[in-house]
Amino acid sequence: MKIVACIKRVPTTEAQVKVSADQKGLDTAGLSWMTSFYDELAVEEAIRSKEKHGGDVTVLTLGPSEASKDVREFLARGADAGVILKDDQWHARDARATAKILCARIQKAGAELVFLGKLATDRDNGAVGPMIATMLGWACVTDVVALELNGTQGSAKRETEQGIETVAFALPAVITCQKGLNEPRRANLKGIMAVKAKAIPEESFEDVPNQQQVQKVEPPPARKAGRIVGEGAAAVQALVDALRNEAGVI
Amino acid sequence: MSNILVFVEQFSGKVSRASLECVGAARAAGGNVCAVLAGAGADGAAADLGRFGAAKAIVLGGGEASSDALAADVAAIAKEEGAKAFLCAATSAGRDLAPRVAALLDSTLFSDCTALSAQGDAFTAVRPWLAGKAIATLTSSAPVFCATTRPNVFAASESSGTCAVVARAASAGGKAKVTGIEAKSGGKLDVKEAPVVVSGGRGMKGPEHFALIEELAAAFGNAATGASRAVVDAGWRPHSEQVGQTGKTVAPQLYVAVGISGAIQHLAGMRTSKVIVAINKDAEAPIFKVADYGIVGDAFEVVPALAKAVRELKAKG
Ligand SMILES: Cc1cc2nc3c(=O)[nH]c(=O)nc-3n(C[C@H](O)[C@H](O)[C@H](O)COP(=O)(O)OP(=O)(O)OC[C@H]3O[C@@H](n4cnc5c(N)ncnc54)[C@H](O)[C@@H]3O)c2cc1C
Ligand SMILES: Nc1ncnc2c1ncn2[C@@H]1O[C@H](COP(=O)(O)O)[C@@H](O)[C@H]1O
Numbered sequence: 007m008k009i010v011a012c013i014k015r016v017p018t019t020e021a022q023v024k025v026s027a028d029q030k031g032l033d034t035a036g037l038s039w040m041t042s043f044y045d046e047l048a049v050e051e052a053i054r055s056k057e058k059h060g061g062d063v064t065v066l067t068l069g070p071s072e073a074s075k076d077v078r079e080f081l082a083r084g085a086d087a088g089v090i091l092k093d094d095q096w097h098a099r100d101a102r103a104t105a106k107i108l109c110a111r112i113q114k115a116g117a118e119l120v121f122l123g124k125l126a127t128d129r130d131n132g133a134v135g136p137m138i139a140t141m142l143g144w145a146c147v148t149d150v151v152a153l154e155l156n157g158t159q160g161s162a163k164r165e166t167e168q169g170i171e172t173v174a175f176a177l178p179a180v181i182t183c184q185k186g187l188n189e190p191r192r193a194n195l196k197g198i199m200a201v202k203a204k205a206i207p208e209e210s211f212e213d214v215p216n217q218q219q220v221q222k223v224e225p226p227p228a229r230k231a232g233r234i235v236g237e238g239a240a241a242v243q244a245l246v247d248a249l250r251n252e253a254g255v256i
Numbered sequence: 257m258s259n260i261l262v263f264v265e266q267f268s269g270k271v272s273r274a275s276l277e278c279v280g281a282a283r284a285a286g287g288n289v290c291a292v293l294a295g296a297g298a299d300g301a302a303a304d305l306g307r308f309g310a311a312k313a314i315v316l317g318g319g320e321a322s323s324d325a326l327a328a329d330v331a332a333i334a335k336e337e338g339a340k341a342f343l344c345a346a347t348s349a350g351r352d353l354a355p356r357v358a359a360l361l362d363s364t365l366f367s368d369c370t371a372l373s374a375q376g377d378a379f380t381a382v383r384p385w386l387a388g389k390a391i392a393t394l395t396s397s398a399p400v401f402c403a404t405t406r407p408n409v410f411a412a413s414e415s416s417g418t419c420a421v422v423a424r425a426a427s428a429g430g431k432a433k434v435t436g437i438e439a440k441s442g443g444k445l446d447v448k449e450a451p452v453v454v455s456g457g458r459g460m461k462g463p464e465h466f467a468l469i470e471e472l473a474a475a476f477g478n479a480a481t482g483a484s485r486a487v488v489d490a491g492w493r494p495h496s497e498q499v500g501q502t503g504k505t506v507a508p509q510l511y512v513a514v515g516i517s518g519a520i521q522h523l524a525g526m527r528t529s530k531v532i533v534a535i536n537k538d539a540e541a542p543i544f545k546v547a548d549y550g551i552v553g554d555a556f557e558v559v560p561a562l563a564k565a566v567r568e569l570k571a572k573g
Pocket of ligand 2: 012013014015042044045048066067068069096101104108121122123124125126127129130131132133134135
C-alpha cells in the first residue's frame with residue numbers, strides 16, 4: 007500500500023512572531039522552524055500502518071529547501087521516501103491552493119492512504135485534509151484519535167464536543183491526526199546515520215493562485231493592564247466583587 | 257442583500273448556541289440567511305429559527321450520518337440558492353464539514369473567524385493566525401465565500417420574523433459513516449463553547465486535586481474544566497480539555513487559570529477570553545501579564561474559598 011504523510015514547516019510554538027513592515031505577513035527573519043505538531047502524529051501513524059499492513063511511506067511537503075531537515079528526520083524514523091515541492095511562498099498559500107497542489111502529487115504517487123495533521127499550527131486552517139479528500143472523491147475522517155485498518159476497510163475514532171465518534175470507511179482515505187492518536191517515536195542512531203547524506207528530491211509543481219488576499223496583519227490587541235487583587239484566600243471577596251461589579255461576568 | 261447559507265447544528269431539536277451566533281454573524285454581514293439542518297429533531301429546530309433571523313430553513317430528512325454525503329447536499333443547496341457565502345460554526349462538526357463544502361464549491365476556506373463583514377458580495381474576514389499571535393484581515397476572490405465562525409465571539413440576533421421550512425431528502429452513499437458515539441459522561445460542557453472555563457495546571461500537584469477545579473466550575477454553574485498541556489501529558493486530564501496552541505482555542509466570558517504558569521503556547525489558546533483570572537503562588541508567573549485579576553496564593557487555599565464565595569453569590573441571585 008502506498009502511504010503519503012503530509013508535513014508542513016511552521017514557526018516553533020515558542021516563537022514570538024513579528025508582523026512584517028508592510029503589515030501583509032509575518033517577519034520570517036530570525037524565526038525558528040519546526041514540523042507542525044500534528045504532522046509528527048501523521049508521519050508516525052503512516053509508519054505504523056506500513057509496519058502492520060505493508061507498503062511504503064512517502065513524506066510530502068510543499069515548502070522551502072530547508073524542509074529537507076524535517077523530511078530527513080522522518081526518513082530516519084522509518085519513512086521510505088521524501089518529496090519537497092519547492093515553494094518559498096508555502097506559508098502564504100491559502101488552504102485551497104495548498105490542497106490542490108498536494109492533491110496532484112498524491113495522485114501521482116498512486117497513494118491509497120494519506121495522513122495529515124488536524125491543522126497546521128501557523129495558519130490554523132484545519133482544512134487541507136478534508137479538502138484533499140473531497141477533491142479526490144475519497145473518504146476522510148478528521149481529528150482521529152484511534153485507527154484500525156482491515157484490508158480495504160477502516161474504522162476510526164474521532165474526537166467531538168459530544169464524545170468519541172466511531173466512523174467506518176473504505177480505502178482510499180484521508181486521515182487527519184489529533185493528539186492522543188499515537189506517541190511519535192524518536193529516530194535511533196542507526197536511522198540517523200543512514201539518512202545523513204541523503205539528498206531529498208525537490209520538485210516543481212503547477213501553480214495554483216490564491217483566492218485569499220491579505221489586507222492586513224496585526225499583532226493581537228494588547229490586553230489592558232490587570233491587577234493583583236490580593237494574596238491568599240483573604241483576597242477572594244475582592245475578586246468576586248470585581249467579577250460581579252466591574253467585569254459583570256458573574 | 258446577498259444570500260448566505262448557514263449550516264445550523266441542532267441536538268434533539270435544540271439549535272446549538274454556536275450556530276445561533278453564526279446566524280447572527282451572517283445577519284450582521286447583511287445576509288439573507290438560509291439555514292440547512294440535518295438529523296433527528298431538525299424539523300422542530302428549524303421552525304424556531306425565524307426568531308433568530310433566518311428567512312428560510314431547509315431540513316435534510318432521512319440522511320445517514322456521513323460528513324461527505326452531507327457536504328454534497330449542502331454544496332448543492334448553496335448552488336441552488338445562489339448563495340454568495342457559506343458559513344457554519346467552528347465546532348468539530350463545522351470544522352469537519354466546511355472544508356468539504358468549500359472544496360465542492362471550488363472555494364478556499366476562512367477558518368475560525370472572529371469578525372466578518374461584507375460590502376455587497378465582497379466579504380472580509382478577520383481571523384487569528386498562530387493561535388492568536390497575529391490577527392489577519394483577509395478578503396476573498398473565491399466564487400463562494402466560505403468561513404467558520406469561532407464560538408463565543410459573535411452575538412446571536414433576535415428577530416420577530418418567521419422562517420419558511422422546506423423539507424428535502426438527504427442523499428445517501430456517504431464514503432465515511434458514523435456508526436456510533438460514546439457520549440461524554442453527564443453532558444459536560446466543552447471548553448470551546450462554555451461561557452466560563454476553569455483550568456488547572458501543574459500547580460494542582462496531582463490528578464486527585466482536580467476535584468477542586470471541578471468544584472469551582474460547578475459553583476459557576478455554566479463552566480467547563482480545562483487544563484494545561486503539562487497536566488494532559490502527565491495523564492491527569494483528558495486531552496479534550498487541553499487549552500492552548502496544540503489544544504483548544506477558547507474565548508469564554510471568564511477564564512480562570514489555576515496553577516498555570518502562562519507559557520506562550522497556553523496564552524495563545526486563551527488570551528482572547530473576555531476576562532482572565534489567575535491564581536498562582538508565584539507573583540512573577542507570566543500568566544499575571546495577561547490576567548485582568550490575579551490572586552497570589554496557594555490554590556489549595558484560594559480555590560475552595562472562591563468556590564464557596566461564588567456559590568453564595570449565585571444563591572443570592
Ligand atoms: C510544541 C509545543 C506545544 C505546546 N502546546 C501547549 C498547549 O497547547 N497548551 C499548553 O498549556 N501548553 C503547551 N505547551 C507546553 C507549555 O510550553 C508549558 O510547558 C505548559 O503550558 C506548562 O503547563 P503548566 O503551566 O501547567 O505547568 P508549569 O509551567 O510547571 O507551571 C505550574 C505553575 O503552577 C504554580 N503553582 C505551583 N504550585 C502552586 C500552588 N500550590 N498554588 C498555586 N499555584 C501553584 C507555579 O508557580 C507555576 O506557575 C506546548 C509546548 C510545546 C513545545
Ligand atoms: N505546505 C504544506 N505541505 C505539506 N502539507 C501541508 C502543507 N500545508 C498543510 N499541510 C497538511 O495539511 C494539514 C492541515 O493544514 P491546514 O489545513 O493548513 O491547517 C497539516 O497538518 C499538514 O499535514
